[in-house]
Amino acid sequence: MTAISTTTARVRAGGKRRPRRPRNVVAHLFLGALIVYFLIPLWWLIVASSKDTTGLFSGSGALWFDGGIHYLSNLEQMFTYQGGIYLRWIGNSLLYAIAGGVGATVVAVLAGYGFAKFVFPGRDFMFSVLLGSVMVPLTALVIPTFILFSDLKLTDTIWSVILPSLLSPFGVYLMRVYIADAVPNELLDAARVDGAGEFRTFVSVALPLLRPIVVTVLLLSVVASWNNYFLPLAMLSDSNLFPVTVGIGVWEGLATANNGGGHAIWSIIILGSLVSIVPLIIAFLSLQKYWQGGLSVGSLK
Amino acid sequence: MTEVLSASRAVARPGARRRTPGQRKEVRRQALIGWLFITPFALVFLLFLVAPLAYAFYLSLFTKGLATGTEFAWFSNYLQAFTDPAFLGGVGFVLRFVLVLIPIQMLVSLAAALVLDAITNRFARFARLMIFLPYAVPAVIGALMWGFLYSPSFGPLQQLFDVFGAQAPFLLSPDNVFSGLVNVVTWQWAGYYMIIIYAALQGIDSSVYEAARIDGANAWQLAFRVKVPLVANSLVLILVFALIGTLQFFTEPAILRPIANGSISASFTPNIYAYTVAFSYAQFNYASAISFALGFIVFICVFVFLFATRKRGSIFA
Numbered sequence: 178m179t180a181i182s183t184t185t186a187r188v189r190a191g192g193k194r195r196p197r198r199p200r201n202v203v204a205h206l207f208l209g210a211l212i213v214y215f216l217i218p219l220w221w222l223i224v225a226s227s228k229d230t231t232g233l234f235s236g237s238g239a240l241w242f243d244g245g246i247h248y249l250s251n252l253e254q255m256f257t258y259q260g261g262i263y264l265r266w267i268g269n270s271l272l273y274a275i276a277g278g279v280g281a282t283v284v285a286v287l288a289g290y291g292f293a294k295f296v297f298p299g300r301d302f303m304f305s306v307l308l309g310s311v312m313v314p315l316t317a318l319v320i321p322t323f324i325l326f327s328d329l330k331l332t333d334t335i336w337s338v339i340l341p342s343l344l345s346p347f348g349v350y351l352m353r354v355y356i357a358d359a360v361p362n363e364l365l366d367a368a369r370v371d372g373a374g375e376f377r378t379f380v381s382v383a384l385p386l387l388r389p390i391v392v393t394v395l396l397l398s399v400v401a402s403w404n405n406y407f408l409p410l411a412m413l414s415d416s417n418l419f420p421v422t423v424g425i426g427v428w429e430g431l432a433t434a435n436n437g438g439g440h441a442i443w444s445i446i447i448l449g450s451l452v453s454i455v456p457l458i459i460a461f462l463s464l465q466k467y468w469q470g471g472l473s474v475g476s477l478k
Numbered sequence: 479m480t481e482v483l484s485a486s487r488a489v490a491r492p493g494a495r496r497r498t499p500g501q502r503k504e505v506r507r508q509a510l511i512g513w514l515f516i517t518p519f520a521l522v523f524l525l526f527l528v529a530p531l532a533y534a535f536y537l538s539l540f541t542k543g544l545a546t547g548t549e550f551a552w553f554s555n556y557l558q559a560f561t562d563p564a565f566l567g568g569v570g571f572v573l574r575f576v577l578v579l580i581p582i583q584m585l586v587s588l589a590a591a592l593v594l595d596a597i598t599n600r601f602a603r604f605a606r607l608m609i610f611l612p613y614a615v616p617a618v619i620g621a622l623m624w625g626f627l628y629s630p631s632f633g634p635l636q637q638l639f640d641v642f643g644a645q646a647p648f649l650l651s652p653d654n655v656f657s658g659l660v661n662v663v664t665w666q667w668a669g670y671y672m673i674i675i676y677a678a679l680q681g682i683d684s685s686v687y688e689a690a691r692i693d694g695a696n697a698w699q700l701a702f703r704v705k706v707p708l709v710a711n712s713l714v715l716i717l718v719f720a721l722i723g724t725l726q727f728f729t730e731p732a733i734l735r736p737i738a739n740g741s742i743s744a745s746f747t748p749n750i751y752a753y754t755v756a757f758s759y760a761q762f763n764y765a766s767a768i769s770f771a772l773g774f775i776v777f778i779c780v781f782v783f784l785f786a787t788r789k790r791g792s793i794f795a
Contacts, residue, residue, distance in 0.1 A: 204593045208605040211590055215609050215669065218623040221634065225626070240634050288519035295512025296505070303516065310527060312718075312780045314726040316749050317773035320756050320765050321534030322526060344526045349519055375511045404616040406729045411753070422618040426733060429622060433736040447626070450619045457614040462607070 219454075226251060226448040230441055247444075255445040255452075263449055265417060266424035270403055270453070272335065273420055277342030278399030285345050285394055286387065289352020290379055294365065304353070310346045316407050323411045337412040338420070342402045348394040355390040356383070392467035396460065403457055421453045531770070538767035548763075555767035564745035565768060569775065572747050576724045579660050583720060584713070586664060587671035592701050594672070595679040606676065610669040617666060621733040624662045625650070629737070650738040662730050667723070671716045678712040679705060714787050718780055725776045728753070748772045 221240060225233060229247045255263050292304055322341050326332045331340075360383045368378040384391075406422045413419055416427065428446050461468070541551040559565050594606050612620060627633045628649040639646035649658030682705065690704045706713075728749040735742040735750075744758070745751040748768060756765035 201597065204597055205601065207589070207593055208597075208602065211586075212605050212608045215612055215665065218620070218627060218665065219611070219615075221627060222623055234631060284518045284522055287515045291512045291515025295508050295515065297509035297512035300512065303520070307523075310523070312722065312777050313527065313531075314722050314773055314776045316726040316728055317769045317776065318527065318530050320752055320762075320769045321530035323756070324537060324762050324766065325530045325533050341526045343522045346523070379515075400614065404618075406616070406618050406732075407749070407753075410732075411757070422616050425622070426618055429733065430736055446622070450622055454615045454619055458611065461610070461614045465607070 222447060222451045222454075226444075226451045228444065230444050233444055233447075248448075251444050251448045255448050258442065258445055262416065263421075263424065263445075263452075266419050266421040267453065269335075269418060270420040270422070271456075273338050273342065273405075273409070274399045274403040276335075276339045277402035278395055280339070280343045281345040281348060281398040281402075282391060282395045284343055285348035285352050285398075286384075286391060288349045289356050290360075290383060292349070292353040293356040294360065294362070294383075307346050307349060311350065315344075319407050319411050322408075326412065332412050333414050333418065335418060338402075338405075338409050338418075341408060342398070342405070345394070345398055345401075348398060351394055352387075352390060356387065359386050359390070389467050392464055396464065396468050399460070400457060421449070425449055425453065531773075534766040534770055537763050538770050540763050542761070542763050555764050556771060558764065559767050559771050564751055565748060565771070568745050568748040568751050569772075572725050572727055575656070575659070575727065576721060578656075579663055579724055580717065580720050582660065583664050583668050583671060584716070586668045587716070588675055588706070588713070590668070590672045591675035591679055592705065594676055595705070596697070596701075606673075610673050612666050612668075613670040613673075615666070617729040618733050620666045621662055621730040624658070624665070625734050625737050628658060650734060650741055652741040655734075655738060655741045659730060659734070662734075663724070666730075667720070671720070674712050674716055675709055678709040682708050714784075717783065717787075721780055721783060722776055725779060726772065748775075 217240075224240060224242055227242055227246045227248050229245060229250065232243045232245055232247070292300065318341070323332060323337075326337050331337050364382055365378055368382045369375075373381070403420075404422065405420070406426065409418075409420050409423050410426070413423065416424070419427070425446060428442055428449070432442050432446060538555050539550060539552060540548050541554060542548045590605075590609055594602050615623075628635060630636045630646065630648055633646075635649075636646040647654055649655070649661070686704060686708070687700065690700050695703065726749050727747045731742050731746050732750055732753075735746075742750075744754040749772065752765050752768040752772065755761050755768060
């Protein structure tokens with residue numbers, strides 16, 4: 178068995194390497210150009226964060242460091258500006274992303290399991306409604322949800338940002354497709370025969386098989402919450418509750434509104450942007466072996 | 479998708495044969511447990527999708543006048559929206575934007591995925607991650623970075639043109655803001671779409687390639703006659719995502735607005751307009767109508783698109 182799979186692996190690798198010399202140069206140049214294009218803004222961000230305000234506006238090379246490296250003084254300025262509110266924004270973003278992401282994933286894995294492994298009246302209808310709702314643009318829900326929440330006195334609280342993030346019809350769809358294939362019914366039946374309850378069967382038999390899809394849906398929903406701008410912008414007016422995306426948008430508005438004094442905060446806006454993207458980039462790089470497998474699920478079916 | 483549905487149905491069938499009372503009880507128990515697993519999602523769905531939409535629709539049927547107060551007005555808000563040049567202008571913009579942006583995005587992500595599928599070395603793996611990286615960057619930050627790069631006062635574009643003593647085009651000026659935004663959105667999303675296509679390409683059984691090679695297909699034919707048709711489902715999925723995302727365009731123009739010197743108006747896209755109407759003018763009835771009308775337009779566009787591509791099969795087919 179192992180022998181067979183290694184030979185097929187070798188055949189496959191060999192087959193892939195075949196169209197070699199002439200195309201490879203062009204292909205590598207193409208990839209190189211793409212890398213440059215996709216990295217230039219990030220490179221600029223790293224370089225520009227090192228400059229103080231004068232360096233930023235001095236007209237020296239925008240894509241290279243100038244004489245002074247001011248990371249530390251910029252960091253200090255950023256973390257103390259407006260009473261250190263930046264740290265609070267990062268904390269809020271973490272809270273919203275983790276609470277919303279974990280919540281949405283738990284809801285989705287339960288529903289996906291229910292759809293994939295049980296038969297009940299109304300199941301197919303429910304699932305069609307769910308697929309239809311994937312087509313409803315989520316931002317079209319923001320203002321209606323805001324109006325509903327403001328009548329319930331829920332706006333300007335953390336719940337107004339976390340609760341709507343729990344909705345992830347696409348996550349449920351991914352879960353259902355994956356669970357239908359990855360969890361054999363025989364295995365579940367065996368656990369039931371052994372006397373395990375339904376919830377126990379789910380947690381100890383099905384869930385361990387679902388790690389790739391759980392990580393994928395978790396990452397997708399964490400990213401969606403972390404990156405969300407429209408929802409918190411509409412819901413929140415207390416700047417102590419802002420996530421970092423809204424906060425930086427506010428600073429940008431400040432900087433453009435009063436050009437004279439505003440110049441001073443461009444350097445902390447740029448550094449703030451850099452710091453705010455670090456956590457997700459680390460999460461993606463460290464978890465890549467899980468999500469790269471999970472992402473293929475939705476498209477293979 | 480159909481396969482999955484029919485497969486799970488086939489599994490369910492045995493219970494549908496002649497049932498003894500014990501089996502019937504078992505079927506009812508299964509149904510109850512199935513519902514229990516769905517319940518949290520059903521609640522979230524009702525509270526945060528159905529309820530806001532229903533409430534917004536209800537509100538959109540009223541008008542609020544200073545003198546008259548709130549009164550029931552049937553569909554007059556919708557009549558107003560579909561004759562409102564500000565709303566129609568925004569809708570026209572996002573439709574034009576979709577027509578230009580989506581082919582570019584598809585081309586970039588498909589080309590990148592095909593090349594990455596054909597080359598397997600460390601450089602290609604590195605390239606794959608770097609192309610995907612912008613997905614992890616919030617749209618707010620992505621838009622800000624490009625706004626800085628476009629900036630005449632400290633962006634590299636102007637410095638490049640300075641070498642030749644020329645004036646760089648300001649990509650946020652009224653004439654250029656369209657292409658400036660196309661670039662920002664392509665940068666932000668092409669990597670994510672690339673990964674989805676790439677994952678589908680990796681899932682193709684290599685025996686298909688052998689067969690094509692025996693038939694004498696060259697590399698280009700292999701790519702466009704074999705690989706692309708086999709990943710058609712993921713292309714449709716991506717197109718739907720791109721369509722939904724672009725029609726509700728908000729974050730990037732909203733962030734670039736303060737530094738665009740007036741080329742991005744308060745009714746630039748339908749969502750920006752809805753936001754302005756709700757939060758600057760406090761006309762929540764009209765804002766509800768705009769949100770609802772926008773959701774309806776998106777739904778229709780996606781539906782028409784899926785109908786047009788239904789033969790290829792998609793997640794909704």
